[in-house]
Amino acid sequence: MDKIPFLTREKAEEIAARYPTPFHVYDEKGIRQKARDVREAFAWNPGFREYFAVKATPNPFLIKILQEYGCGTDCSSLSELMLSDAIGLKGHEIMFTSNDTPAEEFRYAAQIGAIINFDDISHIDFYEREVGPLPDTVCCRYNPGGIYELANGIMDNPGDSKYGMTHAQIIEAYRILKEKRVKHFGIHAFLCSNTVTNDYYPTLARTLFTLVAEISKELGIRFDFINLSGGVGIPYSPDQTPNDIMAIGQGVHRVYDEVLVPAGMDQIAIYTEMGRFMMGPHGGLVTRAIHAKHTYKNYIGVDACAANLMRPAMYGAYHHITVLGKEDAPLTEVYDVTGALCENNDKFAIDRKLPAIENGDLLFIHDTGAHGFSMGYNYNARLWSSEILLKEDGSFELIRRAQTPRDYFATFDCFDILDGMNWEAGR
Numbered sequence: 374m375d376k377i378p379f380l381t382r383e384k385a386e387e388i389a390a391r392y393p394t395p396f397h398v399y400d401e402k403g404i405r406q407k408a409r410d411v412r413e414a415f416a417w418n419p420g421f422r423e424y425f426a427v428k429a430t431p432n433p434f435l436i437k438i439l440q441e442y443g444c445g446t447d448c449s450s451l452s453e454l455m456l457s458d459a460i461g462l463k464g465h466e467i468m469f470t471s472n473d474t475p476a477e478e479f480r481y482a483a484q485i486g487a488i489i490n491f492d493d494i495s496h497i498d499f500y501e502r503e504v505g506p507l508p509d510t511v512c513c514r515y516n517p518g519g520i521y522e523l524a525n526g527i528m529d530n531p532g533d534s535k536y537g538m539t540h541a542q543i544i545e546a547y548r549i550l551k552e553k554r555v556k557h558f559g560i561h562a563f564l565c566s567n568t569v570t571n572d573y574y575p576t577l578a579r580t581l582f583t584l585v586a587e588i589s590k591e592l593g594i595r596f597d598f599i600n601l602s603g604g605v606g607i608p609y610s611p612d613q614t615p616n617d618i619m620a621i622g623q624g625v626h627r628v629y630d631e632v633l634v635p636a637g638m639d640q641i642a643i644y645t646e647m648g649r650f651m652m653g654p655h656g657g658l659v660t661r662a663i664h665a666k667h668t669y670k671n672y673i674g675v676d677a678c679a680a681n682l683m684r685p686a687m688y689g690a691y692h693h694i695t696v697l698g699k700e701d702a703p704l705t706e707v708y709d710v711t712g713a714l715c716e717n718n719d720k721f722a723i724d725r726k727l728p729a730i731e732n733g734d735l736l737f738i739h740d741t742g743a744h745g746f747s748m749g750y751n752y753n754a755r756l757w758s759s760e761i762l763l764k765e766d767g768s769f770e771l772i773r774r775a776q777t778p779r780d781y782f783a784t785f786d787c788f789d790i791l792d793g794m795n796w797e798a799g800r
């Protein structure tokens with residue numbers, strides 16, 4: 374199935390006339406539809422909530438759209454907590470799933486009443502010592518170790534991951550928490566990333582539901598919620614079949630009825646923390662071809678670089694590319710599509726079949742709506758791009774301006790080096 378951009382060349386040029394390339398653009402219509410679909414898929418569970426993983430797309434304008442559909446946020450740092458508080462999320466609408474957590478972050482999370490998810494058993498002591506009495510509600514993060522394998526062969530390696538507590542530790546943690554008069558309990562696990570299968574959540578649900586039944590019986594505690602976290606993936610490549618969130622929701626429902634209901638636990642809320650699935654397909658990076666270079670290979674140089682989208686450079690991740698206005702042109706060329714960083718891995722595509730590209734063409738790099746802009750960095754003193762929201766009525770709005778040299782140098786503001794800076798450079 375071919376991947377079709379959610380905007381045309383004409384619309385991209387119209388945006389570029391106001392806000393120069395490169396820019397990340399987000400599709401409001403797609404985001405709203407996704408939020409409705411997820412809500413519907415889990416409507417069977419009265420307490421269900423999606424906590425959008427802020428790190429995927431930390432833009433308040435986009436997260437406020439999800440908020441309209443009842444989504445909260447999942448945070449892992451102080452700034453993410455601040456952002457959630459600033460857009461009006463309250464108390465248990467915020468989940469704090471961190472690891473290697475500094476005391477001041479626990480302190481702020483407690484202050485705003487976020488649900489605290491402990492990554493390690495030692496954090497119980499740390500919290501009491503550094504922050505104060507434990508909150509009424511506490512969640513713990515589980516790591517079963519070993520290899521986690523789904524029926525369809527997808528595997529991940531929890532035994533090699535730094536997150537969560539072992540089976541013995543998590544039971545001990547709940548025992549301690551009960552002794553310390555914590556009243557409400559939750560459990561969380563994130564075992565596979567970017568799964569393109571409808572089996573992941575139901576399989577994970579069985580693991581967690583079974584464990585919750587075991588712990589409840591052994592310790593005589595009741596769980597309020599089970600957090601399936603993130604990991605529901607998207608088809609980055611055109612030959613993959615997208616996940617069907619209705620089938621995923623029904624799969625979790627079946628396991629709920631099979632494991633929890635007979636154990637008398639039919640009041641437990643299901644939480645999710647999807648980032649990629651919610652937003653990934655609804656963002657794209659628009660960049661202009663500015664150079665064609667022919668040496669031992671054919672290169673197309675664009676005005677975006679890995680500082681704007683790191684996944685290909687970091688993981689060799691595939692991002693589909695459409696040359697806007699040449700959607701139906703034959704794929705006659707083979708190119709490496711490169712950015713300007715002095716790093717040979719700064720390539721958005723390697724040996725990619727594409728239509729013939731001329732300087733000035735706009736390229737749409739698909740699926741940058743999650744873990745795209747947010748992973749940006751400033752290597753080579755390259756600056757972050759703007760972010761644009763394409764609205765349902767076809768109009769568009771700037772939702773984050775591009776970084777300027779002044780922003781880049783702002784952390785030198787206590788030194789007089791800034792006095793000698795030519796702020797008009799390049800204009």
Ligand SMILES: *Cc1c(COP(=O)(O)O)cnc(C)c1O
Pocket residue numbers: 426428429447449470563566567602603604605646647648649650743
């Ligand atoms: C990154 C992360 C998520 C979101 O993961 P996706 O792959 O975007 O679904 C959810 N929960 C936690 C704790 C995370 O670290």
